[in-house]
Amino acid sequence: MYVHVNAATSADGKLSTRERRQVRISGDEDFARVDRLRAEYDGVLVGVGTVVADDPSLVRHDEAHRVAERGPDPTPPARVVADTRLRTPADAAILEGDPVTYLLHGETASAERRETLSAAGATLVPAGSGNDRVEFPAAFDALETHGVESLLVEGGGEVIFSLFEHDLVDRLSVFVGGTVIGGRQAPTLVDGRGFVDGFPELELEGVERLDEGVVLTWAVR
C-alpha cells in the first residue's frame, strides 16, 4: 500500500480546536490542491474521530485530473474509515451515495453495529485482534484485495501517529496556514503516545506558497 498523509495545520501545529471542532485552515487554493491529490489515489482514509467530529463526505475531488491520470470513466476514490468498534453514525455523510465506503474494524465491534452499518451501505473490513486499534498492516492487505493500493490519509492525529508507528507512511504533506488555534488539548498533526526514540526521518521534497500559508512536502526515509 502506498500511503500519502496530507492535512492542514494552524501555524502552531493544531488540526482543530480543543473541543475538536473543525476549523477552516486552508483557503481555496489549498482545497483545490487537496482535490487534485484525492484524484490521484485509490482511496481517502480518515479515523472515526474525524468522522464523528467533522462528518466529512470525502466525495469531492478533481474529476478532470482523475480522468487525465486514469483515462475515461474512472471509478472515484473509495472512502475508508479506521473504526475499531464501528462508531460511525448510520446517517454519517461518509455513507451517503457513491463511492464505496470501507469501514476497517476490530473484533470488538458488536454484531448489532455490523448489521446496522452494513444496512447503511458500508463495506465492512475486519482488521484487528482484541485491542482497541485497527491493525493497519492487516487492514491494508485486506484493502488491496478490494483493489485499493494507494491511500491519501487526511487525519486525524491519532491515526497519523499509528501509521508512522508502523512505518507505513511514504509521503507527508502539510498545509501550514496563517491562523493560531492553541490549546494543549487541541489535536496536533501527530498525536497518539508519541515517539521517545526512533523518530521518523523526513526528506524535504517541496515548499509551495498557497493562500496565506505554505505547503511542505516530505518523503519518509
Ligand SMILES: NC(=O)C1=CN([C@@H]2O[C@H](COP(=O)(O)OP(=O)(O)OC[C@H]3O[C@@H](n4cnc5c(N)ncnc54)[C@H](O)[C@@H]3O)[C@@H](O)[C@H]2O)C=CC1
Ligand atoms: N485540519 C485537518 O486537516 C484535519 C483535522 N482533523 C481534526 O482532527 C480531529 C480528529 O482527530 P483524532 O481525534 O485524532 O481522531 P482520528 O480521526 O485520528 O480517529 C481516531 C480514532 O480512530 C480509531 N482507530 C482505529 N484504529 C486506529 C489506529 N490503528 N490508530 C489510531 N486510531 C484508530 C479509534 O477509535 C480512534 O479513537 C477532529 O477535531 C478533526 O476536526 C481531522 C482531519 C484533518
Ligand SMILES: Nc1nc(O)c(N)c(N[C@@H]2O[C@H](COP(=O)(O)O)[C@@H](O)[C@H]2O)n1
Ligand atoms: N485540507 C484541509 N484543510 C482544512 O482547512 C480542513 N479543515 C481540512 N479538514 C478535513 O477535510 C476533510 C473534509 O472533507 P470534505 O468536506 O468531506 O470534502 C475532513 O477530513 C476534514 O477534517 N482539510
